[in-house]
Amino acid sequence: MKSTRIVAMPVLAAAVLALSACGGGDEEPSSPVTTTAATSSSAAPSSSAQAAPAGAxxxxxxxxxxxxxxxxxxxxxxxxxxxxxTAVEAGDKAAMEQQYGDRAKGLTPYYIRYTVENVDGADHAFASSPHFGLAMADGGPTGVVITGELGSCTDDGAPKDFTTAGARYEACDLSATQDGAQIAGAEFDDDEYSDAPLIWTK
Known part of the structure; x- marks a missing residue:
């Protein structure tokens, strides 16, 4: 079970919300939200490149x-x-408030669901999963930093048999925004993608 931490950083407020707890529960996520493919120029760096084809x-x-x-x-x-x-879903606000109390009010959780595939045949057993965040419609930050698990949004990392090309597993990253904030989709901004993230939209 993961250690969970949540920090809210409202733009106009000096207060910082911080909480540590144990993630997990039985709550199911709500229906997927509809995200828009149209983002501001700062939300998605311009590129004409396409995703690598299957098998590449x-x-x-x-x-x-x-x-x-x-x-x-x-x-x-x-x-x-x-x-x-595979999905960017609005999470269960009631479950979040039950887990974190009043300090979670005003926040909307999101579940970023994805699959990881072993394409090089290397021994990736027990490796930590890649990390995904929300891409905001206005190109700015979410205003919330959160790690851990909530309800059905869990991630145990790569399984012990994740050692052969073609092996796959599913995972979910928990994220959150201030209530009412508009999201565009999900992004990956680690390593060489820090200045120009990969962005997935509906």
């Missing part, structure tokens, strides 16, 4: 714009992996 090990170029369900190849662990964002 060539890495997807930084700044690539994708749709939910598209596959991208990234550097990961000892080599490379293919990742596919």
């Amino acid at each position: 090990a060539e890495k997807t170029a930084p700044g690539t714009k994708l749709k939910v369900g598209d596959r991208a190849v990234i550097s990961w662990d000892k080599g490379t992996a293919a990742v596919t964002v």
Whole structure:
């Protein structure tokens, strides 16, 4: 079970919300939200590159714009992996408030669901999963930093048999925004993608 931490950073407030707890529960997420493919120029760096085709090990170029369900190849662990964002869902606000109390009020949780595929055949057993965040419609930050698990949004990392090309597993990253904030989709901004993230939209 993961240690969970949540920090809210409202733009106009000096107060910082911080809480540590144990994630997990039985709550199910609400229906997927509809995200928009139209983002501001700062939300998604311009690129005409496409996701790597199935079976290819060539890495997807930084700044690539994708749709939910598209596959991208990234550097990961000892080599490379293919990742596919499969859903960006609004989470259970009531479950979040039950887990964190009044300090979670005013926040909307989101579940970023994705699959990881072993494409290089390396031994990736027990490797930590790649991390995804929300891409905001206005191109800015979410205003909330959160790690851990909530309800059905869990991640145990790569299984012990994740050692052969073609092996896959599913995971979920928990994120959150201030209530009413508009999201565009999900993004991956680790390593060489820090200046030009991969962005998945509906």
